[in-house]
Amino acid sequence: MVDYWRQGSVAVIAVNNPPVNALSYNVRVGLYNNLDKAANDRDVLAVVICGKGRTFPVGADIHEFGQIPKEPWITDVGRKIESLGKPVIAAIHGTGLGGGLEIALFCHYRIALPNARVGLPEVLIGLLPAGGGAQLLPRLAGIQVAMEMITTGRQLPASEAAKYNIIDKVVSGDIVKEGIEFALRVQNKPFQDKILRYRSPHGKDSLQPITEAVLRKIKMRSRGFYAPVWCVRSIANSVKLPFEEGLAQNRIMFQQMQLSGQAKALQYAFFAERSISKWKLPCGGNFATAVPRKIKTISVIGAGTMGTGITVALLSAGFPVLLVEQNKRFLMKGVQTVQSLLEGGVKRRKFTAEQAKMASSSLTTTVDLQALNSVDLVIEAVFETLSLKEDIFSKLDKICKPEAILCSNTSYLNIDKIAASTRRPDKVVGTHFFSPAHIMRLMENIYGCKTSPETVATVMDLGKRIGKVPVLVGTCPGFCANRMNRPQSEEALFLVEEGAQPEQIDQVLEDFGMPMGPFKVRDLAGGDIGWRSRKDAALHLGLTLSYDLQFFNGERYCSLADKLCELGRFGQKTGSGWYSYDKPGSKQLSIDEDVTKLIQNHRDSLGIKPRKITTQEIQERFLFSGINEGFKILEEGIAARPEDIDIIWLYGFGFPRHYGGPMFYASQIGLKRVYDRICHYHELFPYSSHWMPSKLLQKLSIQEVPIGQWAELHSKL
Numbered sequence: 001m002v003d004y005w006r007q008g009s010v011a012v013i014a015v016n017n018p019p020v021n022a023l024s025y026n027v028r029v030g031l032y033n034n035l036d037k038a039a040n041d042r043d044v045l046a047v048v049i050c051g052k053g054r055t056f057p058v059g060a061d062i063h064e065f066g067q068i069p070k071e072p073w074i075t076d077v078g079r080k081i082e083s084l085g086k087p088v089i090a091a092i093h094g095t096g097l098g099g100g101l102e103i104a105l106f107c108h109y110r111i112a113l114p115n116a117r118v119g120l121p122e123v124l125i126g127l128l129p130a131g132g133g134a135q136l137l138p139r140l141a142g143i144q145v146a147m148e149m150i151t152t153g154r155q156l157p158a159s160e161a162a163k164y165n166i167i168d169k170v171v172s173g174d175i176v177k178e179g180i181e182f183a184l185r186v187q188n189k190p191f192q193d194k195i196l197r198y199r200s201p202h203g204k205d206s207l208q209p210i211t212e213a214v215l216r217k218i219k220m221r222s223r224g225f226y227a228p229v230w231c232v233r234s235i236a237n238s239v240k241l242p243f244e245e246g247l248a249q250n251r252i253m254f255q256q257m258q259l260s261g262q263a264k265a266l267q268y269a270f271f272a273e274r275s276i277s278k279w280k281l282p283c284g285g286n287f288a289t290a291v292p293r294k295i296k297t298i299s300v301i302g303a304g305t306m307g308t309g310i311t312v313a314l315l316s317a318g319f320p321v322l323l324v325e326q327n328k329r330f331l332m333k334g335v336q337t338v339q340s341l342l343e344g345g346v347k348r349r350k351f352t353a354e355q356a357k358m359a360s361s362s363l364t365t366t367v368d369l370q371a372l373n374s375v376d377l378v379i380e381a382v383f384e385t386l387s388l389k390e391d392i393f394s395k396l397d398k399i400c401k402p403e404a405i406l407c408s409n410t411s412y413l414n415i416d417k418i419a420a421s422t423r424r425p426d427k428v429v430g431t432h433f434f435s436p437a438h439i440m441r442l443m444e445n446i447y448g449c450k451t452s453p454e455t456v457a458t459v460m461d462l463g464k465r466i467g468k469v470p471v472l473v474g475t476c477p478g479f480c481a482n483r484m485n486r487p488q489s490e491e492a493l494f495l496v497e498e499g500a501q502p503e504q505i506d507q508v509l510e511d512f513g514m515p516m517g518p519f520k521v522r523d524l525a526g527g528d529i530g531w532r533s534r535k536d537a538a539l540h541l542g543l544t545l546s547y548d549l550q551f552f553n554g555e556r557y558c559s560l561a562d563k564l565c566e567l568g569r570f571g572q573k574t575g576s577g578w579y580s581y582d583k584p585g586s587k588q589l590s591i592d593e594d595v596t597k598l599i600q601n602h603r604d605s606l607g608i609k610p611r612k613i614t615t616q617e618i619q620e621r622f623l624f625s626g627i628n629e630g631f632k633i634l635e636e637g638i639a640a641r642p643e644d645i646d647i648i649w650l651y652g653f654g655f656p657r658h659y660g661g662p663m664f665y666a667s668q669i670g671l672k673r674v675y676d677r678i679c680h681y682h683e684l685f686p687y688s689s690h691w692m693p694s695k696l697l698q699k700l701s702i703q704e705v706p707i708g709q710w711a712e713l714h715s716k717l
């Protein structure tokens with residue numbers, strides 16, 4: 001796990017623990033023993049520490065967390081380096097992160113390749129840099145830089161790290177060779193002043209104002225996530241306490257954090273995110289055996305809200321796009337939107353003006369579907385009407401080359417039905433982007449019963465190539481994301497009907513950590529879209545939506561959203577919805593007395609006496625209704641694993657990462673409690689079928705197995 005060799009007077013200690021050289025117990029032992037070996041070899045005058053393979057060590061081995069780590073700890077390796085009596089050089093390539101960077105900070109010198117990055121990302125997994133980072137970095141780069149790096153986990157490119165003295169020299173070529181050359185130059189020179197523990201932290205007199213400013217920033221963005229605050233404390237220890245005492249204090253805090261639900265959730269999310277690429281289909285194909293098709297040219301049909309966002313996502317990743325609309329007027333409007341989204345990207349520093357220009361020059365347009373005869377892949381984003389999509393797919397089937405893949409951005413419709421309008425159902429797949437599609441990272445890919453593994457591999461690969469987080473699910477109305485979101489939106493309305501205020505519900509869920517409450521989300525998305533589909537659904541059943549409706553198609557129904565739409569209150573775009581806005585399109589909102597009155601009149605007309613609704617009830621009815629649906633999705637095999645569902649929620653709806661996602665959150669609360677509360681609401685609200693408890697949840701609530709075993713257990717049930 002750790003290689004050792006000598007080149008003249010230089011000993012090279014190379015960590016060899018693929019894939020990322022994590023500092024597992026055996027690696028720490030290997031480092032410690034090989035440092036001893038170098039210390040005891042009189043012919044060794046300097047030592048180089050580096051990583052084999054793709055990277056310098058990226059930190060502690062996250063798999064080992066949850067128990068007290070066996071000694072030697074990273075700090076023991078660090079002390080050995082400091083007291084070796086010979087200069088030690090960290091030669092960094094790839095990423096020097098966490099405990100990896102901490103070892104480098106104990107070294108006397110650090111060199112790095114230009115494309116190397118360094119950082120202390122512990123905060124992102126709910127921890128602090130307890131291997132010396134929080135003590136050493138302020139002594140090297142100063143309190144201000146340490147605060148920024150440690151509380152955000154940001155990775156710095158080598159050139160920026162050099163500006164803050166974290167890297168002594170940026171070198172090019174072979175990192176080990178460069179390390180040896182550097183070692184030869186410093187081997188006989190004094191290096192005691194390079195031992196950081198003896199320095200005092202830069203900017204220590206400004207600790208208080210720096211801390212206050214950082215805490216203000218953290219408060220704005222943290223939404224109940226507390227690791228950054230602990231990180232601030234750990235850095236303050238570098239000023240307030242002697243070095244060894246600071247280390248000891250930080251270890252105690254680390255241990256407390258390690259046992260916290262937030263750290264467990266973040267570490268779960270870390271591995272869940274990496275597991276989504278390991279997909280498999282019920283028919284047998286999987287990520288390991290399926291080979292993605294090469295995609296060079298893509299066409300997007302429909303230049304509305306989603307089509308333009310998808311186009312920008314593709315163009316900015318370097319794909320040429322042929323954009324299609326039903327007429328020239330809509331096409332022109334779509335092209336203007338694409339241009340302004342690209343300009344917005346330049347303003348937000350997502351890309352340079354030059355890159356935006358390049359992207360824009362890769363856009364071609366047409367109103368003639370025949371022009372799609374040579375593209376490799378098509379993404380359809382027209383109105384959400386099955387007959388329209390079927391018509392387009394049957395035309396595409398005739399026009400596009402036989403190997404072309406046909407994707408639909410539908411939010412709810414059945415992929416098998418769309419695929420059945422073609423003679424190539426194996427090449428039809430759902431690619432459900434989230435709005436705004438050029439920003440939101442989630443790409444919910446949906447397989448139909450005939451979609452081939454090659455087609456799935458192609459869209460999963462495409463997702464990665466355009467910087468999205470692709471998750472694979474099966475087909476059902478609303479797939480995973482919207483299907484789980486639906487009962488939650490309904491519960492939010494019912495809660496208002498029963499006595500809560502929209503702003504109260506929004507506040508409770510924002511305090512929980514959601515980026516926006518459900519009523520703000522409704523105003524942002526536009527109430528008219530849902531209203532249209534509710535009216536269509538009613539028409540389909542030979543019904544009309546009436547405003548005293550309490551039941552619809554055998555289910556409890558709340559007509560408050562329809563009443564708002566009837567008044568033209570569609571949300572931000574019309575300047576009024578559940579809130580009122582400064583002007584149409586503005587985000588500046590205020591509580592509207594008219595809405596309060598409308599709600600009161602609604603309750604009066606139905607004879608509902610408003611009651612006081614608690615925070616607990618709001619949280620439970622919103623979160624548990626979605627979680628129950630999540631278990632049904634698992635039960636039906638629509639999602640293969642709870643991890644897939646959680647990643648969909650982290651990236652599609654901004655579910656607070658420090659809760660891991662709704663399924664992990666449920667596991668933390670305890671499935672027995674979640675199940676009991678769902679049964680309670682089912683008893684109270686028998687006309688909301690979303691409260692019918694999931695059978696899988698019921699079974700798991702009796703057995704209480706860890707989340708990692710749910711999918712396996714389900715397949716056996």
Ligand SMILES: CCCCCCCCCCCCC[C@H](O)CC(=O)SCCNC(=O)CCNC(=O)[C@H](O)C(C)(C)COP(=O)(O)OP(=O)(O)OC[C@H]1O[C@@H](n2cnc3c(N)ncnc32)[C@H](O)[C@@H]1OP(=O)(O)O
Binds near residue numbers: 068074098127132
């Ligand atoms: C008085 C009380 C006594 C208490 C005693 C307490 C003692 C305290 C001593 C503790 C000292 C702690 C020291 C330290 O400060 C803590 C840490 O170092 S925490 C770890 C910090 N590092 C990270 O978080 C890095 C995480 N990794 C990444 O960001 C990325 O993986 C990457 C390194 C940038 C690489 O990205 P990619 O190239 O995209 O590759 P992947 O992400 O797909 O990863 C490939 C593969 O590697 C696995 N992996 C990555 N990092 C780790 C890791 N740190 N540990 C284990 N495994 C890791 C990853 O899961 C992938 O594998 P797969 O999942 O696909 O099998």
Ligand SMILES: NC(=O)c1ccc[n+]([C@@H]2O[C@H](COP(=O)([O-])OP(=O)(O)OC[C@H]3O[C@@H](n4cnc5c(N)ncnc54)[C@H](O)[C@@H]3O)[C@@H](O)[C@H]2O)c1
Binds near residue numbers: 301303380382
């Ligand atoms: N808006 C969202 O938040 C969102 C999110 C995810 C998925 N979706 C889905 O994406 C799809 C598009 O939604 P949207 O919000 O972009 O709709 P939109 O109304 O903004 O845009 C649809 C566009 O399709 C064009 N179009 C219609 N028929 C066409 C045809 N025959 N040929 C070419 N173009 C045609 C229309 O002119 C319009 O510009 C829908 O299936 C929707 O369910 C929407």
